[in-house]
Amino acid sequence: xxxxxxxxxxxxxxxxxxxxxxxxxxxxxxxxxxxxxxxxxxxxxxxxxxxxxxxxxxxxxxxxxxxxxxxxxxxxxxxxxxxxxxxxxxxxxxxxxxxxxxxxxxxxxxxxxxxxxxxxxxxxxxxxxxxxxxxxxxxxxxxxxxxxxxxxxxxxxxxxxxxxxxxxxxxxxxxxxxxxxxxxxxxxxxxxxxxxxxxxxxxxxxxxxxxxxxxxxxxxxxxxxxxxxxxxxxxxxxxxxxxxxxxxxxxxxxxxxxxxxxxxxxxxxxxxxxxxxxxxxxxxxxxxxxxxxxxxxxxxxxxxxxxxxxxxxxxxxxxxxxxxxxxxxxxxxxxxxxxxxxxxxxxxx
Numbered sequence: 001x002x003x004x005x006x007x008x009x010x011x012x013x014x015x016x017x018x019x020x021x022x023x024x025x026x027x028x029x030x031x032x033x034x035x036x037x038x039x040x041x042x043x044x045x046x047x048x049x050x051x052x053x054x055x056x057x058x059x060x061x062x063x064x065x066x067x068x069x070x071x072x073x074x075x076x077x078x079x080x081x082x083x084x085x086x087x088x089x090x091x092x093x094x095x096x097x098x099x100x101x102x103x104x105x106x107x108x109x110x111x112x113x114x115x116x117x118x119x120x121x122x123x124x125x126x127x128x129x130x131x132x133x134x135x136x137x138x139x140x141x142x143x144x145x146x147x148x149x150x151x152x153x154x155x156x157x158x159x160x161x162x163x164x165x166x167x168x169x170x171x172x173x174x175x176x177x178x179x180x181x182x183x184x185x186x187x188x189x190x191x192x193x194x195x196x197x198x199x200x201x202x203x204x205x206x207x208x209x210x211x212x213x214x215x216x217x218x219x220x221x222x223x224x225x226x227x228x229x230x231x232x233x234x235x236x237x238x239x240x241x242x243x244x245x246x247x248x249x250x251x252x253x254x255x256x257x258x259x260x261x262x263x264x265x266x267x268x269x270x271x272x273x274x275x276x277x278x279x280x281x282x283x284x285x286x287x288x289x290x291x292x293x294x295x296x297x298x299x300x301x302x303x304x305x306x307x308x309x310x311x312x313x314x315x316x317x318x319x320x321x322x323x324x325x326x327x328x329x330x331x332x333x334x335x336x337x338x339x340x341x342x343x344x345x346x347x348x349x
Contacts (some may be wrong), residue, residue: 002112005324065181072167079163086156093149100142106135191279225269225290230348232268233314235298235332236321242349245331254333255343256295261328263321265298266314268347273310282331283324288312296343297333 111132234240238261245256267288274295275287282299286306289295302322307314321330334343343349 065177066172068170068177072170075163075167075170079160082156082159082163086153086160089149089153089156093146093153096142096146096149100139100146103135103139103142120306197293223270225292225294227307228269229346231268232346232348234347235265235268235296235330236263237266253340253342254331255347255349256326257321257330257332259321259328259330261302261321261323263330265301265318265321265330267312267316267318268296269314271296271312273306273308273312275305276306276308284319284322286318293337295335297331297335300326300329315335 044121067308094300236257239284241258243256243258245254265286269288269290271288271290273286274289275285277285280297282297284301284304285297285299286301287295298318300322301319304319305317306319312318321328323329332343333340335341
C-alpha cells in the first residue's frame with residue numbers, strides 16, 4: 001500500500017472510529033433540553049479500503065468526509081442551543097438573585113423583630129414563628145435555585161469549551177482528509193500515467209522516423225531495439241559498480257548502478273519519453289519507449305531533464321543520479337510490455 005493511500009486509510013479510519021470525544025476529566029453533561037450531539041455510527045470500511053485497490057479509498061473518503069460534516073453540523077447545533085440556554089440562564093440567575101436578596105432582607109427583618117411581637121400573646125408568637133420559618137424555607141429555595149442555575153451555567157460553559165476543542169479537532173481531521181484525498185488523487189494520476197507508459201508503444205510508425213534517422217538509413221523500430229541486445233549504451237558514462245536490484249511492486253529484476261549524486265544519466269537507445277515524474281519506490285523516474293513494446297526505466301533520479309513526448313537519440317541526457325535513501329545510484333530496468341526482463345544481457349554485462 002502506497003504512503004498516500006495508507007495516509008488516507010488512516011484518516012478515514014480515524015474519522016470512522018469517531019475520534020472526537022469529551023476530554024478526559026470533563027464532567028458528565030447534566031440533563032438538558034438542549035439537543036445533544038450524537039456521533040453517527042462508524043461505517044465499516046469496505047473491502048476495497050482494506051485491500052488497497054486503486055480508487056477504492058475514494059468512496060470511503062467521501063463517506064468519512066460526509067460523517068465529518070455531519071459531526072460539525074451537530075456541533076454547530078449543540079453550540080447554538082448551549083449559547084441560547086446560557087443566555088436564558090443568565091437572565092434567570094439575575095432574577096433568582098434579586099428575589100433571594102429581597103427575601104433575605106425580609107427574613108432579616110423578621111428575625112430582628114424577635115420571637116415575640118410586642119403586645120402579642122401566644123397566638124401571635126406562633127404566627128410569627130411560622131412566618132419566620134416560611135421565610136427561611138423560601139429563602140433557602142431561592143438560594144438553591146440560584147446555585148443550580150449557576151452550576152448549569154458552568155456546565156454549559158464547559159460544554160462550549162469542549163465544542164470549541166472538538167471543532168478544532170474535526171477541522172484538523174477534515175484538513176488531513178482533504179490533503180490525503182488530494183495526495184491519493186495525484187498518486188492515482190501518476191499510476192495511470194505509469195500504466196499508460198507501458199501500453200503506448202504500437203510498433204514502428206512515421207512518428208519515430210526523426211528519432212531513428214529515416215527508413216532507409218536505420219533499422220526499423222520493430223527490430224532496432226531487439227537487434228541491439230548486448231550492445232545498448234551503458235546508462236552512465238564511465239565505470240560504475242553494478243548490482244542486482246528490485247523495486248516494490250515489480251515482478252522482475254533490475255540493476256542498481258552506483259554513482260555519485262549528480263552523475264548524468266543517458267538514454268541507452270533511441271526512443272520517446274513515455275513517463276517523467278516521481279513514482280512510488282522508484283522516486284523520480286523516466287520511462288523511454290523504444291518501440292515494439294520495449295521500454296527502459298531509469299529511477300532514483302535527483303533531477304529529470306526531459307518531458308513526456310520528447311524524442312531522444314541514444315546517449316541523450318535523461319537526468320542525474322539521486323539518493324532516495326538507499327544510497328546514491330541509478331535504478332535501471334528493461335521491460336517488454338509490463339514484464340521486467342533481466343537488463344544485464346541487454347547491456348552486455
